[in-house]
Amino acid sequence: SPEFTVDKPYVNFLIGGGDHPADSPGPTALELLVDGEVVRSATGKNAEALETASWDVQDLAGKKARIRVVDDNTGGWGHLNADQIALSDTRARPGAQETAVNLIVDGQVVRTATGSDSEILDRASFDTRPYLGKEARIQLVDMNTGGWGHILADQFTAADAPALSALQRAGWADYGKDYYAAVSWENAPGGKRYMIGWMSNWDYAGAVPTSPWRGAQSIPRQMALRTVDGRVRLTSKPVSSVKSLRQASPATATAGIVTNTSKALAGPAADGETLDIEAAFSLKDAERFGLKVRTGTAGEETVIGYDTTAQELYVDRTRSGAVDFDNTFPGVQSAPLRAVNGKIKLRILVDRSSVEVFGGSGEAVITDQIFPDPAAQGVQVFAENGSVQLDKATVWHLDSAHR
Structure with missing residues (x-):
């Protein structure tokens, strides 16, 4: 396209055709270029129907850009459909499906x-x-x-x-996108039951932006049956030996009220790539609250929150870093979780390319891969549309499990 100035926060468009991302052999992709570099990319879903899509370009405000259509695929779905590309003040909403x-x-x-x-x-x-x-x-x-x-x-x-x-309505062992083919051990010492899962998803396992490896195993978990809200539930928690990886001198947040803001949880001492976080909140009138991890420039963040109206724990990885390698990757995963005596407890394990979140007594667990910029290491506490009481939060940096 001719060069234009990015003067609105969103680029909205319709797209269809082959599912061949820009970094794949023979891509079919719509690309946004700034200074000759591809900064946004989208591809089809192996369907002719044009679907609404959008790029958040707030970080590119004032820059000169071009739109490029790439069609290098010679196999199945070797074409791209694109239309109605426009700058907009609002993100395009999903349109009518077939x-x-x-x-x-x-x-x-x-x-x-x-x-x-x-x-x-x-x-x-x-x-x-x-x-x-x-x-x-x-x-x-x-x-x-x-x-x-x-x-x-x-x-x-x-x-x-x-x-x-x-x-x-099902009681899931893990509500995240990346806990698959879990295997458990019988007759473990003390009669305990341990389980471990593959942290990936066949929707995008071959496309995740890592090299030379792809995928990892979850932290081993101790499984148990507990009565929660009058129902017997399968619960899980990280094995106790994970605590042996904790470094000395954890960062401790100051307890207090958080109102309509996102702010550093405990200053630079809490920032990092590999963390073990324990936090407790008392509900007030905030609609949503929680923690943001792996925060960085240009709005990069992985949001771990609680929705008080829906009574759900959730992980929002739509702005977690690299998310455009597959259209099924960005999104929000949620798990039902009721407050106990007006309180919500969280245990969060943060690694270089994953988060494992345990809510309550382990009845709500979400495991998601993330691919943030290595420099995105911030940890924040937030509250939306009201206030929440942060009772306590402790952040340990973790040593490697590989000796």
Whole structure:
């Protein structure tokens, strides 16, 4: 494209075609170039349908840029579809799918859901909190002419709590994207049960930006059955020997109220790539609160938070560093977690390319890979739309487990 100035915070566009990222052999990609370097890239999903996508370019404000379309693939899906590329003050919201249920507010699709290639009706919900008091419409879209060219929908109701799908109602050993093929040991000393998982996902296992290795094992975990909220739950916690990796003189945060802000948890002493963090909060009126790890320039961060309305622990890795190598990688993973006596406890293991988060008594666990800039080592505490009480937080730097 001709050169242009980045004078708005987002570049919105439609994209379809082959799934061949810019760093793959024979890429099919839409790229944003600054000073001749590729700073953003997007590819298709092996589908002809144009889907809404967006780049956050706030860190590039004022710079000169170009758009480049790359189509070097000669195999299947050897083409790229792109349209309606525009700078915008707002991030583009998901558009109508080929078969979808959409929520429309002010003429815009603000929430969308589609089926799972099954005739079985399953529960789903839209979070409508941002649109309370607004007029809305439900739209059913059926534009598909191929397989599964239909959508089934029923029982639309407003509610105070979200409906949970069958997957959400299951009690998962780990709610993250990167805890797979877990293996446990029987007859361990003391009759304990230990388990370890592969920290990766077949959606992008071959595309993660690491070399020469790809993937790692989780920290070994001690498993147990506990009664939580009147239900027997499978829980897990890091094996006690992890504490032997802790270095002396941990960083300790000052207890106090955190209100509508993100700030350093305990100063530079808490910053690092490999950390073991224990934190406890008392609920007040904040909608969301928690910790941000591996924070750095240009808004890089991995957010580990608690949503008080949904009563969920979550990990948001959408701005965790390198996230554009596969379109299924960026996102938010959540796990149900109820406060106990108005308190939330967290244990967080941070490594160079992963976070393992244990909430409560280990009934809510999320394991996610992250690929931050090595310089992104900050740790922050945050609260959104209100206040939370930070009761305590201790950060240990960890030695390597390899001797």
